[in-house]
Amino acid sequence: MGSKLDKYSDPELFELVQSRGKLADNAFSELYDRHSPRVFAYCRRFLGNKEEAQDVLQETFIRLYKSSNSDREMTNVPAFILTIARNLCVNSQKKKKPLVSYEDYMFVRENNNDDNELLDLIKMAMETLPEDYKEVFILREYEGLSYQDIAEITDTSLTNVKVRIYRAKQKIKDILEPYLVDLNKHEKDE
Amino acid sequence: MNNLTNNDFELITQLLDGELSSEQAAEVTKMIGSxxxxxxxxxxxxEISNAIRKDDEEFVPPKKAKDNVFLALGIPLAVSAPSLTSMSSEIANLISIGAAFTASLLTFTMFYSLNDVDSNNVATNSNVPIVSSYEKANNNNIIIEEEPMDLEVEADLANTASSTPAISPSNTNIDTRSNNIMNTSSNNTNNSIDLASNNSDIATKQIDNVSINTNIDENITSIPNTKRELVSAWESNIITSRKTGLQTNNSIFLEGKSITTNGLTYTRDYLTIIRTKATSNNLNSGQFDVSFLTNYFTTDVRGIISAGLSWYDQNSNPDLRNPVFVGGGIEYTPTFTNLLANGYFDTFINGQLFLGSNPSYKMEAGLSTTLGGMTNFPIVIGYTRNYVRDYQFIRQEMNDGLFIGTEISF
Structure with a gap:
């Protein structure tokens, strides 16, 4: 856009959006460009469905924009966005259609080569987790958020987050245990 | 075999996640070492964490998602990247028609290759989102489907601007219409069923996070449940569905007209299909008894053989905020001066352009012969099949099979 908005911090961009000035739309566009991939990735991992992920992505940014109507002072834009996305994902999950799209299904299959076999197994194991474990696991492992951030985003206590993450990891590890043992054996043999 | 306690596991997890203080970390590292x-x-x-970190799988958001957001917020699309939504309607129309031509060809192919499927053996999948139609209903029903008014024309989308597009849960036109039908149908009183009753929607639910809720809840627009009333009448299915999209349509029977018959007002705003299936009740020595419809016909017989394929969004909760899915359909209809004669009276193409939301498609393919002409109520003898693309395959949801009755659609 030539407005050098990419140099602005997230809170500055949000302020611009709040101002509803002439740069507001471009500022919002910049925020979208900056955060939408991450939000989409999060939604996609959480929901496992491309269409739903897109719906939530769109709704997330619509709500972000509307939240700029208030005088809210925004200090952590990514966390705020992720919180909206997360809440929408949770709601979406509640009415989730039981079927997985053909595309999503094929997507997993096609990527199932040796190189990322472990990764695929992790993803499959992740799907077996209860939703509240799965979400903290994604936020921790994929988003790299601290326990404290996760607690805020999920509106749960820190202790609860610790327990959920620990249990999620345990469960995934238990599922993958035979594979990991095998893998280590092969590595040692080589 | 494993003598570790839960506390040990927890400490290891927290160490790996960088959640321990430096003193704690040193202590745990020492424990682990020994x-x-x-x-x-x-x-x-x-190993698990490392594998995840190496995950370079990219999830690129669809380009149209940004346009959808901007469109819903009334922000000029020029700020966003150009895409289909910024095309002129003419171009979109052309695309639709082009796609529709292909669809039309497909229709014939599908019709002839698949029409040996026994409708009784076709499983109806309850996971398919309930859409507009009669296929979810029992026989002998009138289905009135109400949908929000907002998704009307493209211009409206652009005008939603700063205000949230309010998807009104109640619509006086529709309500009036429902009442009309309720009042004029003689056998309906005890059969009113709300098919969408279990459709309670996320959008109306509270978001868990209080801190976010306090700021954004006011902006949550509720998406009303689609209300359907099932009314028993005739030996037919009547499907009335409010149009939810933009259509270009050469309406042959209802061009600009409003017809009132038997208490039902047909307008261009509604998709109305009346069909009667061939059942043991209306089969009479191999002939269909259409006496119940005779009031509506004149003797002018003009044959139309049409085949078409409609491909459209079947989401029952159109959401203006996520509006962009363009579907198309076409019906190729050579019109004969008389049935089975090769004298073309007219040939026309009924192109449709739909604007919807979630890409869940319904295809309806069929072949029908229409007798009628003078009246606005033709007799339709036809054969249709419905194919639904849900989340796995394009598949046949239900075989409508042979039907006879009258069909009006816009």
């Missing part, structure tokens, strides 16, 4: 089991545990967890 405990092979803890070491092995940490190795495995590390």
């Amino acid at each position: 405990n092979p089991e803890m070491q092995a545990e940490m190795d495995r967890l590390s």
Whole structure:
């Protein structure tokens, strides 16, 4: 856009959006460009469905924009966005259609080569987790958020987050245990 | 075999996640160093974390998502990247028509290749979102489907601007219409069923996070449940569905007209299909008894053989905020001066352009012969099939099979 908005911090961009000035739309566009991939990735991992992920992505940014109507002072834009996305994902999950799209299904299959076999197994194991474990696991492992951030985003206590993450990891590890043992054996043999 | 306690596991997890203070971390590292089991545990967890970190799988948001957001917020699309939504309607129309031509050809192919499927053996999948139609209903029903008014024309979309597009849960036109039908149908009183009753929607639910809720809840627009009333009448299915999209349509029977018959007002705003299936009740020595419809016909017989394929969004909760899915359909209809004669009276193409939301498609393919002409109520004898693309395959949801009745559609 030539407005050098990419140099602005997230809170500055949000302020611009709040101002509803002439740069507001471009500022919002910049925020979208900056955060939408991450939000989409999060939604996609959480929901496992491309269409739903897109719906939530769109709704997330619509709500972000509307939240700029208030005088809210925004200090952590990514966390705020992720919180909206997360809440929408949770709601979406509640009415989730039981079927997985053909595309999503094929997507997993096609990527199932040796190189990322472990990764695929992790993803499959992740799907077996209860939703509240799965979400903290994604936020921790994929988003790299601290326990404290996760607690805020999920509106749960820190202790609860610790327990959920620990249990999620345990469960995934238990599922993958035979594979990991095998893998280590092969590595040692080589 | 494994003598580690939960606390040990927890400490290892927190160490790997960088959640321990430096003193705690040093202590736990020391513990791990002296405990092979803890070491092995940490190795495995590390392996999992490392694998995830190497995950370079990219999830690129669809380009149209940005346009949808901007469109819903009334922000000029020029700020966003150009895409289909910024095309002129003419171009979109052309695309639709082009796609529709292909669809039309497909229709014939599908019709002839698949029409040996026994409708009784076709499983109806309850996971398919309930859409507009009669296929979810029992025989002998009138289905009135109400949908929000907002998704009307493209211009409206652009005008939604700063205000949230209010998807009104109640619509006086529709309500009036429902009442009309309720009042004029003689056998309906005890059969009113709300098919969408279990459609309670996320959008109306509270978001868990209080801090976010306090700021954004006011902006949550509720998406009303689609209300359907099932009314028993005739030996037919009447499907009335409010149009939810933009259509270009050469309406042959209802061009600009409003017809009132038997208490039902047909307008261009509604998709109305009246069909009667061939059942043992209306089969009479191999002939269909259409006496119940005779009031509506004149003797002018003009044959139309049409085949078409409609491909459209079947989401029952159109959401203006996520509006962009363009579907198309076409019906190729050579019109004969008389049935089975090769004298073309007219040939026309009924192109449709739909604007919807979630890409869940319904295809309806069929072949029908229409007798009628003078009246606005033709007799339709036809054969249709419905194919629904849900989340796995394009598949046949239900075989309508042979039907006879009258059909009006816009």
